[in-house]
Amino acid sequence: MQSQLPIYPEQASNFAPHIDALMLFITAICVFFAAAITITIVFFFFKYHRKESTAIGIVTHEDSRLEAVWMIVPLILAMAMFGWGAVVYVDYRNTPHDTLDVYVVGKQWMWKAQQPNGLKEINELHVPVGRNIRLILASEDVIHDFFVPAFRVKMDVVPGHYNTMWFRPTKPGRYHFFCSQYCGTNHALMGGWVTVMEPSDYSAWLSGSSGGSTNPAVAGEKLFAEKACITCHVANGTGPSPSLNGVYGAQVLLADGSTVTADEAYIRESILQPNAKIVAGYPPLMPTFQGQLTEEQIFALTAYIRSLQSQPVPAKGYGIAPPTGKK
Amino acid sequence: MSNTPPTPDLELPDEHYLNATYGSGIRSWLLTTDHKRIALLYLASVTVFFFIGGVLATMIRIHLLTPGGALVTPETYNKLFTMHGVAMIFFFLIPSIPAVFGNFLIPLMIGAKDLAFPKINLLSWYIYLIGGGFVLYSFSTGGLDTGWTFYTPLSSVYSNSAVTPAVIGIFINGFSSILTGLNFIVTIHTMRAPGMTWFRLPLFAWAHYATSLVMILGTPVVAITLLLAGLERMFHLGFFNPALGGDPILFQHLFWFYSHPAVYIMILPAMGVVSEIIPTFARKPIFGYAFIAGSSIAIAVIGFLVWAHHMFVTGESTYAALTFSFLSYLVAIPSAVKVFNWTSTLYKGSISWDPPMVYALGFIGLFVIGGLTGLFLACLGLDIHIHDTYFVVAHFHYIMVGGAVMGYVGGLHFWWPKITGRLYPKSLSQFAAIILFVGFNLTFFPQFILGYLGMPRRYHTYPPEFQVLNVLSTAGASILALGYLLPMSYLIWSMRYGKVAGPNPWPATGLEWKTDSPPLTENFHVTPEVTWEPYDFQNRPDLGLAASARPLAPAHGDD
Numbered sequence: 001m002q003s004q005l006p007i008y009p010e011q012a013s014n015f016a017p018h019i020d021a022l023m024l025f026i027t028a029i030c031v032f033f034a035a036a037i038t039i040t041i042v043f044f045f046f047k048y049h050r051k052e053s054t055a056i057g058i059v060t061h062e063d064s065r066l067e068a069v070w071m072i073v074p075l076i077l078a079m080a081m082f083g084w085g086a087v088v089y090v091d092y093r094n095t096p097h098d099t100l101d102v103y104v105v106g107k108q109w110m111w112k113a114q115q116p117n118g119l120k121e122i123n124e125l126h127v128p129v130g131r132n133i134r135l136i137l138a139s140e141d142v143i144h145d146f147f148v149p150a151f152r153v154k155m156d157v158v159p160g161h162y163n164t165m166w167f168r169p170t171k172p173g174r175y176h177f178f179c180s181q182y183c184g185t186n187h188a189l190m191g192g193w194v195t196v197m198e199p200s201d202y203s204a205w206l207s208g209s210s211g212g213s214t215n216p217a218v219a220g221e222k223l224f225a226e227k228a229c230i231t232c233h234v235a236n237g238t239g240p241s242p243s244l245n246g247v248y249g250a251q252v253l254l255a256d257g258s259t260v261t262a263d264e265a266y267i268r269e270s271i272l273q274p275n276a277k278i279v280a281g282y283p284p285l286m287p288t289f290q291g292q293l294t295e296e297q298i299f300a301l302t303a304y305i306r307s308l309q310s311q312p313v314p315a316k317g318y319g320i321a322p323p324t325g326k327k
Numbered sequence: 328m329s330n331t332p333p334t335p336d337l338e339l340p341d342e343h344y345l346n347a348t349y350g351s352g353i354r355s356w357l358l359t360t361d362h363k364r365i366a367l368l369y370l371a372s373v374t375v376f377f378f379i380g381g382v383l384a385t386m387i388r389i390h391l392l393t394p395g396g397a398l399v400t401p402e403t404y405n406k407l408f409t410m411h412g413v414a415m416i417f418f419f420l421i422p423s424i425p426a427v428f429g430n431f432l433i434p435l436m437i438g439a440k441d442l443a444f445p446k447i448n449l450l451s452w453y454i455y456l457i458g459g460g461f462v463l464y465s466f467s468t469g470g471l472d473t474g475w476t477f478y479t480p481l482s483s484v485y486s487n488s489a490v491t492p493a494v495i496g497i498f499i500n501g502f503s504s505i506l507t508g509l510n511f512i513v514t515i516h517t518m519r520a521p522g523m524t525w526f527r528l529p530l531f532a533w534a535h536y537a538t539s540l541v542m543i544l545g546t547p548v549v550a551i552t553l554l555l556a557g558l559e560r561m562f563h564l565g566f567f568n569p570a571l572g573g574d575p576i577l578f579q580h581l582f583w584f585y586s587h588p589a590v591y592i593m594i595l596p597a598m599g600v601v602s603e604i605i606p607t608f609a610r611k612p613i614f615g616y617a618f619i620a621g622s623s624i625a626i627a628v629i630g631f632l633v634w635a636h637h638m639f640v641t642g643e644s645t646y647a648a649l650t651f652s653f654l655s656y657l658v659a660i661p662s663a664v665k666v667f668n669w670t671s672t673l674y675k676g677s678i679s680w681d682p683p684m685v686y687a688l689g690f691i692g693l694f695v696i697g698g699l700t701g702l703f704l705a706c707l708g709l710d711i712h713i714h715d716t717y718f719v720v721a722h723f724h725y726i727m728v729g730g731a732v733m734g735y736v737g738g739l740h741f742w743w744p745k746i747t748g749r750l751y752p753k754s755l756s757q758f759a760a761i762i763l764f765v766g767f768n769l770t771f772f773p774q775f776i777l778g779y780l781g782m783p784r785r786y787h788t789y790p791p792e793f794q795v796l797n798v799l800s801t802a803g804a805s806i807l808a809l810g811y812l813l814p815m816s817y818l819i820w821s822m823r824y825g826k827v828a829g830p831n832p833w834p835a836t837g838l839e840w841k842t843d844s845p846p847l848t849e850n851f852h853v854t855p856e857v858t859w860e861p862y863d864f865q866n867r868p869d870l871g872l873a874a875s876a877r878p879l880a881p882a883h884g885d886d
Contacts, residue, residue: 006780006792007776007779007780008779008780009779009780009781015711018708019708019709019711019712022706022708022709023703023709023779026702026703026706026709027703029702030699030700030702030703033695033699034695034696034699037666037670037691037695038692038695040670040673041670041673041688041691041692044670044673044674044676044678045673045678045680045688048609048673048674048675048676048677048678049678049679049680050610050677050678050679052873054871054872054873055610055677055872055873056610056611056677056864056865056872056873057609057610057611057675057676057677057678057864058611058675058676059611059612059865060611060614060671060674060675062614062615062616062617062618062668066671067615067618067664067668070663070664070667071660071663071664074659074660074663075656075657075660078656078657078659078660078702079656081656081702081705081706082652082653082656082705082706082707084706084708085652085705085706085707085708085709085710086649086652086707086708087708088707088708088709088711089639089645089648089649089652089707089708089710089711090645090649092708092711093645093648094645108485141480141485142478142480142481142484142485143478143480143481143575143641145640145715147715147781147783149712149780149781150781152711152712153711153712154640154711154712154714154715155640155642156640156641156642158575158576158641158642159480159569159570159575160569160570160573160574160575161569161642163641163642176781176790178781178783179783180714180715180716180783180784181478181715182405182474182478182481182784182785183481184405184472184481184485184486185401185402185405185472186401187405187785187786187787188401188783188785188786188787188788188789189401189788273572290570291570
């Protein structure tokens with residue numbers, strides 16, 4: 001597939017061609033400057049080589065115009081690199097809305113992925129070609145980093161909060177992924193394979209791999225009862241805590257008057273540090289669940305809360321800010 | 328030591344800082360307050376750490392010869408690269424040029440008898456030894472496997488290695504840096520000889536002034552940060568561990584706030600060395616003196632504002648990333664200014680190929696590659712892919728080893744006759760400089776490609792497709808090792824057998840060359856008075872050069 005000594009990895013995502021083009025652009029500029037400087041130095045080195053042992057050089061006076069030129073020209077080129085790099089980066093950091101979400105947990109020294117239907121994989125990740133994929137990344141212990149060279153993307157996986165990354169695979173195949181943030185003894189073994197499949201193969205794989213997968217929302221509903229969340233978060237809004245119907249993705253009005261989008265990170269924070277953001281109109285009652293839930297259980301609870309998105313919001317459902325136009 | 332074989336025309340001075348007149352027993356060294364002797368104490372101790380770091384690097388490169396790892400277990404491999412980094416960065420690179428050459432030369436260059444605080448200068452060497460002792464204790468009792476960056480919560484909670492003594496050692500060692508920086512700043516401000524105005528200061532002194540600012544302002548931050556990580560480890564205080572309510576990203580902000588500027592602690596002094604060597608061996612004033620001096624200060628200042636470019640993929644806010652990328656590109660400009668001015672200095676020079684010059688030009692070549700590849704990493708879009716890969720490893724070795732160590736070895740060759748009074752074999756040292764340059768490129772250039780192909784750093788084992796480039800890199804490293812062992816051997820040889828150099832063998836224009844080699848303890852017989860501009864060869868009949876053999880300079884030599 002590739003030559004014996006390749007100089008860039010396969011291009012298998014929407015980002016790969018852009019990042020390779022950026023690489024070529026910067027390389028071209030840098031090779032030009034490196035060559036120009038080297039050739040000049042070598043040329044001077046020979047041309048002005050000292051012939052008599054007592055000879056001295058001819059004084060050349062500095063010239064502020066020249067100094068200005070070699071400050072401004074590199075600055076302009078540097079700003080071009082900055083600008084192009086910024087465009088690619090902003091694109092990468094702004095996830096589109098129509099993503100297929102896969103939860104990924106890193107722990108010393110393995111990766112667990114969970115497909116939207118609850119199917120779990122270890123050190124493997126299956127995704128359909130041509131879909132925008134969002135990975136929601138969590139760590140059970142130290143900082144890891146999920147890196148797929150063929151997609152040219154990586155993101156740190158930081159304990160204590162979620163990071164997300166996205167990409168659109170463009171070519172079916174199997175590609176390495178690595179942990180690229182040093183995480184202890186078996187850091188180098190903490191890798192695996194991303195399998196990019198045709199959408200039909202992917203659906204067949206999802207339904208065919210019956211490995212006892214539980215829908216995460218169902219698992220979350222069970223946990224919601226087990227952990228007694230249900231006692232306070234009563235669905236019809238009559239409990240001491242807000243109903244969670246319709247919360248996911250909505251704007252939540254907080255006690256300090258600000259609003260926050262109820263995304264994965266907000267839900268996670270509210271479970272682990274309930275007092276960080278208090279919903280307007282409710283007392284700060286909730287105990288912390290820090291240390292009592294694994295990242296996977298938090299994913300399950302989040303999936304359950306997400307499944308309540310379409311449930312009717314009770315009248316006392318305030319906490320959810322008045323809708324402001326589109327979602 | 329002073330019994331030298333007779334030489335035809337030159338002899339060592341009867342009295343100098345090394346010889347028996349002032350005492351040469353072990354006590355006279357351990358209690359010395361002479362900046363030159365303290366510099367040699369540092370020279371010996373940083374060489375020990377360079378040797379430790381070098382042995383560890385050798386083991387790393389041998390291990391990586393095969394994809395499965397040829398030499399050691401994963402635990403041991405992780406300790407190798409961690410201890411390599413800690414020994415090289417905190418105990419070799421950061422003190423190397425400032426504590427050795429800065430100590431030796433700054434008083435000589437500005438016409439002073441010593442640094443402003445000679446006893447504090449000795450104290451800082453003892454602090455360095457105590458810090459180094461703690462770190463060696465950590466290395467020998469279980470080692471250290473956190474990476475030199477000590478990222479939390481790995482270092483503060485999960486690592487089973489001897490993290491605590493290591494962070495205490497680095498914390499203590501920080502004070503050595505701070506005191507050295509303080510000493511330099513006060514000395515440069517208050518002890519300049521008559522006529523030594525700010526704009527007659529050698530650029531080496533300017534570079535050290537800028538470096539000292541970074542040392543004083545940055546070092547306390549990393550010292551406290553590592554101490555906090557140590558406290559979290561020892562007493563479970565929650566600073567960085569999310570399970571205790573801490574934030575692991577906070578550690579990275581604090582750590583890089585110092586550790587990025589620390590790169591400038593390593594490279595600025597090397598730039599200072601090169602700024603001395605180039606005009607000396609081109610025999611003409613340096614082109615754009617004020618711009619080179621100013622760019623040192625600009626690098627030190629802007630260098631404090633770029634730290635979060637190490638954190639583009641930690642999930643930091645997009646706005647922060649944009650800001651830090653932008654500022655990182657700005658810091659490239661003063662570095663470029665230096666390179667252009669050095670190159671222009673060669674124009675119409677009278678260029679000799681003496682060994683220090685070969686090293687200095689090697690420095691420019693390697694620094695240009697190191698600096699330019701920084702532009703790739705500062706680029707937000709590209710950094711998503713190459714962050715934490717071998718591309719980064721290659722880049723910072725080009726800066727720190729290609730740049731800083733090349734500058735250090737170049738400086739050794741330039742000032743060795745001043746330090747020891749003797750010369751080393753010329754052709755052998757030119758050959759060694761070329762070996763170093765070739766070996767370095769062979770070792771580290773393949774790593775840029777490895778990185779772009781996606782090989783992450785700190786991997787004890789790797790997929791087989793990366794093997795060819797790793798073997799190339801290891802082959803290069805063996806040439807590189809020869810490039811270090813050669814100078815070590817002939818420099819030691821020259822201490823006894825080298826030809827006596829005389830006060831000013833090159834000749835060079837600085838004040839340090841207007842006294843004996845080796846200088847006497849008080850540096851100068853009479854306090855010098857400076858009446859000439861820096862790097863001026865034309866109006867210096869004392870140098871014995873044919874100033875009048877060439878026509879006087881045209882009013883404007885620029886093209």
